[in-house]
Amino acid sequence: MNLSIVIPLLNEQESLPELHSWIVKVMTANNYSYEVIFIDDGSTDESWNVIEQLSKENTSVKGIRFLRNFGKSQALHAGFAKAQADVIITMDADLQDSPDEIPGLYKMILEQNFDLVSGWKKKRYDSVVFKNLPSKLFNWAARKTSGVHLNDFNCGLKAYKNIVIKNIEVSGEMHRYIPVLAKNAGFGKIGEKVVIHQARKYGESKFGINRFINGFLDLITIWFLSRYGKRPMHLFGAFGVLMFLIGFIATLFIIVVKLVKLYSGYETILVANNPLFYIALTAMIIGTQLFLAGFLGEIILRTKNNEERYKIATEVNL
CATH class of the missing domain: 1.10.287 (Helix Hairpins)
Structure with missing residues (x-):
């Protein structure tokens, strides 16, 4: 199998059918064998019913449903445990990540032998004051403390070798720092690709000031663990x-x-x-x-x- 596409989600019932159709279109055009793993992180809308319907229409669609909201890190951890393909793609379910970027990410893993490739949403359609500026500050701090030189740690669109996701444990709120976890585990070839960022079409953003604060607290935690966790x-x-x-x-x-x-x-x-x-x-x-x-x-x-x-x-x- 070429690709496992792992998609954590929370209350995204409107975007799921369109996202699924878009992914299938890209997979068919490139003749990829694939699986799509949706992880419903305690949605209170009809997201799970949509996933069940999609799985009936397409046997490549798989789903995991949490009893309640456990967070994106736990959703990714569950998806990684089930992923079987040589290359794993993660993306958000809100249509702000474009499936058209998947072939480029896939080629960078196969042809350039990257262990991990992170998307970089260079041009964003989010609020400048409430999201863009805090994100720039956060990314600057993450680069300085981790030594991983990425411009966009928060981008959900990433590609991994299978061996990478099987040798890291994503817990707490550490999904932002998967490249750092990979580096600490010994996977040093980490790349970056500029990707398209699309304006949100359905629903509301899950971003809040608490996520920004938690991100910096997690950054301190991972800095300590990476440097002194074993000593x-x-x-x-x-x-x-x-x-x-x-x-x-x-x-x-x-x-x-x-x-x-x-x-x-x-x-x-x-x-x-x-x-x-x-x-x-x-x-x-x-x-x-x-x-x-x-x-x-x-x-x-x-x-x-x-x-x-x-x-x-x-x-x-x-």
């Missing part, structure tokens, strides 16, 4: 030792100054009456706690029964 002591231990040394040196300074004043006959105050002493003591306590946090993190990592130590690219004669 928490390198972060917490380093900061802990630094804080403890600052506190210890400050305490030593207070004691030395007091002894010098006593030896010289100058009037002095009790160490316990010096505000700097409590600051130093607090720094030492925080430093000890940070060091212990890193130490406990290392113990947890080493005692996990299901720890995944490595990923195998291929095997022979086994």
Whole structure:
């Protein structure tokens, strides 16, 4: 099978028939063997009924229905688990992603041997203030912190080798960072293709300020996990030792100054009456706690029964 097209959706009953017809047209024109996997993420409209009808008309259409809304990441995870083709395409169901882009993405995976190709909606039809500018800021921050040089992390239109989606786990709200997850898993050849962005034809956008905030929080999470997820002591231990040394040196300074004043006959105050002493003591306590946090993190990592130590690219004669 050439292509698995994974499409998460929420309340998109109007767009599904048109999207399906468009995909079939592209697949037929290019003589691709394919499957379309719709993941209904807890829709409250007639989306699931539409999917069932499409599956009766076209055996290449498959569907997964969640009991409630679990989020796009979980929908993609479920779709990836079922995808069987050599190349997997993800796209949104709102018709803002054009199926006409699929052959170009497919060729970049096959002919240029990319592990992953991300779409770049260079010209957008969204609100400049409420979506375009926040998206530019988000993408800039994602590039700087992840080291993956893409212009549009949020674009739902992406292509993957099968081995990529089988070796990454998309959880939480990490669907924005699948290229980063792929890079961390060892898939370094990540490309980008300018794709057409179409104005929304049906329904309403699911974008809100909460998604923008969550995106940055997830960015911090994935930055930490990618750098220190397997070695928490390198972060917490380093900061802990630094804080403890600052506190210890400050305490030593207070004691030395007091002894010098006593030896010289100058009037002095009790160490316990010096505000700097409590600051130093607090720094030492925080430093000890940070060091212990890193130490406990290392113990947890080493005692996990299901720890995944490595990923195998291929095997022979086994």
